[in-house]
Amino acid sequence: MSPKKISPDKIDQIKTIYSQALVDIRKIKKERDEKIKEILKSIDTNQITNILKDIRGTK
Amino acid sequence: MDQEKITQESPLEKAKRLLAEKESKDKEKNEAEAQKEPENQAKEQTLEELNSLKQELERQLNEMNFNVEISRNEAHETRDAMRGGGLDQSLDYKEEYSAIISEAADNLNSLRQEKNRIKAELEVVNFNIENFDINKNIAEAKKDVQAEIATVEQESVEAINQVKDYPGSNVQDLEAAQKITVDSSQRIDQIIENSDQAVDNIVTEDVSGEQKVEKYEGPIKELELQYRDIQNKKKPKNDQYNQLMSQWTKLSLEKNSAEAHGDEKKALELKGAMATISEKKEKIYLGEKKFEQLKQHQDKFKELDGQLTAVLAEIRSLKESKEQGEMSAEQYQNQIEPLIAKQNYLYEQITKNNNEADKIKNDKEFGKEEESLEYLDGQEEQLINAAKKELGYDESVQEIATKKLGPLGAYDAHILMLNNYLGLNLPVFSQDFKTRKLNKNEGWDSPIMGTHEIINDNSPEGNKNRDILGAKQESVYNDYLEKTKKLAGLPEESKKKLIKLVKEDNSLLTSALSTECFDSFDGLDIDGAINHIFTAYSNSDKQCKPLDVKNREVRIGDKTVDQDTLRNSAHYHSKKMMFIFTAFKIAQDNGLIG
Numbered sequence: 262m263s264p265k266k267i268s269p270d271k272i273d274q275i276k277t278i279y280s281q282a283l284v285d286i287r288k289i290k291k292e293r294d295e296k297i298k299e300i301l302k303s304i305d306t307n308q309i310t311n312i313l314k315d316i317r318g319t320k
Numbered sequence: 321m322d323q324e325k326i327t328q329e330s331p332l333e334k335a336k337r338l339l340a341e342k343e344s345k346d347k348e349k350n351e352a353e354a355q356k357e358p359e360n361q362a363k364e365q366t367l368e369e370l371n372s373l374k375q376e377l378e379r380q381l382n383e384m385n386f387n388v389e390i391s392r393n394e395a396h397e398t399r400d401a402m403r404g405g406g407l408d409q410s411l412d413y414k415e416e417y418s419a420i421i422s423e424a425a426d427n428l429n430s431l432r433q434e435k436n437r438i439k440a441e442l443e444v445v446n447f448n449i450e451n452f453d454i455n456k457n458i459a460e461a462k463k464d465v466q467a468e469i470a471t472v473e474q475e476s477v478e479a480i481n482q483v484k485d486y487p488g489s490n491v492q493d494l495e496a497a498q499k500i501t502v503d504s505s506q507r508i509d510q511i512i513e514n515s516d517q518a519v520d521n522i523v524t525e526d527v528s529g530e531q532k533v534e535k536y537e538g539p540i541k542e543l544e545l546q547y548r549d550i551q552n553k554k555k556p557k558n559d560q561y562n563q564l565m566s567q568w569t570k571l572s573l574e575k576n577s578a579e580a581h582g583d584e585k586k587a588l589e590l591k592g593a594m595a596t597i598s599e600k601k602e603k604i605y606l607g608e609k610k611f612e613q614l615k616q617h618q619d620k621f622k623e624l625d626g627q628l629t630a631v632l633a634e635i636r637s638l639k640e641s642k643e644q645g646e647m648s649a650e651q652y653q654n655q656i657e658p659l660i661a662k663q664n665y666l667y668e669q670i671t672k673n674n675n676e677a678d679k680i681k682n683d684k685e686f687g688k689e690e691e692s693l694e695y696l697d698g699q700e701e702q703l704i705n706a707a708k709k710e711l712g713y714d715e716s717v718q719e720i721a722t723k724k725l726g727p728l729g730a731y732d733a734h735i736l737m738l739n740n741y742l743g744l745n746l747p748v749f750s751q752d753f754k755t756r757k758l759n760k761n762e763g764w765d766s767p768i769m770g771t772h773e774i775i776n777d778n779s780p781e782g783n784k785n786r787d788i789l790g791a792k793q794e795s796v797y798n799d800y801l802e803k804t805k806k807l808a809g810l811p812e813e814s815k816k817k818l819i820k821l822v823k824e825d826n827s828l829l830t831s832a833l834s835t836e837c838f839d840s841f842d843g844l845d846i847d848g849a850i851n852h853i854f855t856a857y858s859n860s861d862k863q864c865k866p867l868d869v870k871n872r873e874v875r876i877g878d879k880t881v882d883q884d885t886l887r888n889s890a891h892y893h894s895k896k897m898m899f900i901f902t903a904f905k906i907a908q909d910n911g912l913i914g
Contacts, residue, residue, distance in 0.1 A: 271522050272457045278522075279461040282515040286468050286508050290475070293504040297479045300493055300500075301486055308488040 363456070370449050377442040384435040391431050395424035458519065465515070469508060476501035517813065520911050560604055568597045610680055617677040624673060628666040635659050803904040806913055814912045821906050 329337065399421060407413040448455065483489050483497040575590040603611045635656065642652045810818065907913045 272454060272461075274522055275458055275519050276461045278515050278518050279465050282465050282511050283468055285511050286465065286472065289504050289507050289511075290468075290472050293472075293476070293479070293500055296500045297483065297497060300483055300496055304483075304486055304488050304493055311488075 367452060370445055374445045377438055377445060381438050384438055388431045388435055391428045395428055398424050564597050564601045568594055614677055614680050617673055620673050624666055624670050631659055631663050804900055818907050818912055821910055822903055
């Protein structure tokens with residue numbers, strides 16, 4: 262019974278695949294962060310709008 | 321230091337500078353080596369552990385080989401001793417004889433399964449040793465990805481909390497943030513799945529390349545190739561014969577149903593149609609030449625039988641005349657003598673004719689003609705014997721297969737080999753083979769009939785057998801369910817790859833199982849058979865558990881069926897199950913399933 266051997270020259274291909282995966286994951290991460298920032302911004306905007314409404318209302 | 325300063329250096333200054341440079345390089349080198357040291361140590365230690373595990377497994381394998389050999393010899397000795405004492409022929413001891421043979425075969429089988437398990441484990445260890453550096457590199461390459469995933473997950477939790485705690489945020493904001501993080505996670509999962517699959521494909525390319533060379537080692541390999549050649553040559557005849565067999569079976573079922581409903585006219589018509597098909601079958605089975613020879617004998621028998629009936633009638637009438645005093649003793653004697661002589665002559669001719677017909681049927685050379693349908697010829701017998709030798713089955717099993725039970729002999733070999741290759745102990749067949757004596761009239765479906773006997777046996781022994789068989793069946797069935805589920809859940813790419821592999825697979829099992837159980841019965845080609853792999857899970861209940869031994873139910877799906885239907889159905893569905901097992905093994909061997 263002889264074991265099956267993986268050819269060593271495949272390792273570069275494998276490294277490339279995982280490097281690409283890393284790049285893709287970071288891209289998704291960046292997109293996620295931007296979307297979260299958008300939510301925070303919109304919360305701020307809503308807050309300010311409400312405060313302004315309040316101020317106008319009290320005047 | 322710039323070029324101008326170097327050229328202005330004194331020799332002593334140059335020497336000092338070079339020494340300082342060397343010292344700095346040596347320091348860097350030593351530091352790098354010191355950093356690598358624990359890594360090397362860890363590698364050495366892991367390799368050492370793997371090697372010692374390998375040695376231990378090799379030792380266990382040797383021991384197991386030895387035990388199998390001993391068990392096999394003991395089984396043979398047991399059988400020979402019992403046979404020597406005539407236990408196998410004695411009505412009083414026949415059952416016990418079978419039970420002891422069965423027990424010996426069971427022991428041997430358990431040892432072989434354990435041996436296969438150790439062999440498989442050793443193969444994994446060898447694989448890990450051989451690919452240690454590669455595996456390490458793959459793990460290293462994946463490490464950054466895994467670290468990044470962990471960071472993303474952590475940040476996602478933090479992002480949700482940030483939105484939740486942000487002054488002025490509401491439920492909608494929180495839901496939107498959750499949706500964003502879930503969406504990101506799903507996209508990342510997909511990236512990982514695709515990357516792993518791509519890496520698997522790269523690794524599998526190499527592995528499968530090597531496997532093609534080393535698959536099916538041993539004495540059976542060459543015989544398998546020869547066997548396949550024979551099968552390919554015989555295929556058209558086989559197909560034709562199987563088609564007729566299928567038609568005959570359907571008519572037989574219809575006839576039984578007509579009889580059960582009291583429709584005698586229809587039953588008679590169907591019987592006639594069955595006879596016509598039987599004749600066609602016989603013609604294929606015997607070959608044109610032998611069929612014609614046999615037919616001549618049958619015609620001659622009809623003619624001689626007619627003449628004999630006439631002579632016997634004359635003798636009877638003569639005796640009556642004499643008893644009624646219509647003729648003298650002398651007259652009677654003169655007339656009866658030639659009739660008796662003719663009667664004896666006809667008896668002699670009929671016996672001779674029948675013996676010649678039997679000789680044609682039983683001629684050992686029969687079936688070896690080119691145009692005849694050969695189920696077992698020299699090479700196939702060798703194949704079966706080699707398979708059995710490898711399996712260590714007892715002589716009684718060999719007897720069954722070598723008695724030329726039509727396609728059953730060939731099926732026996734497939735099943736036994738399949739069990740061996742896959743480390744299975746498929747109960748419907750193996751149990752029957754070990755306990756049942758077959759005679760040539762029982763035909764190709766005898767193993768299923770054997771199971772029926774177990775179902776219908778109300779003795780304590782029968783109950784015990786049913787429990788054992790039921791448990792085995794349940795375990796194989798659960799295994800089957802798990803495997804079909806995994807196959808059905810394969811990604812599309814893997815499915816495509818598996819289809820290709822199954823089609824290209826040169827093993828006897830795949831070709832035999834796919835053509836014999838799908839082509840002949842369902843009219844499906846190999847694509848149909850492969851399609852069954854991926855649809856089997858959803859159909860598993862109704863298709864593949866036709867025989868519930870433990871609950872003593874004989875059914876297909878939710879319907880209780882008669883024995884003939886079951887016999888046909890169980891026979892083929894069991895083979896479909898085996899086809900799935902084979903496909904699963906191929907998927908596993910090629911890294912499509914972990």
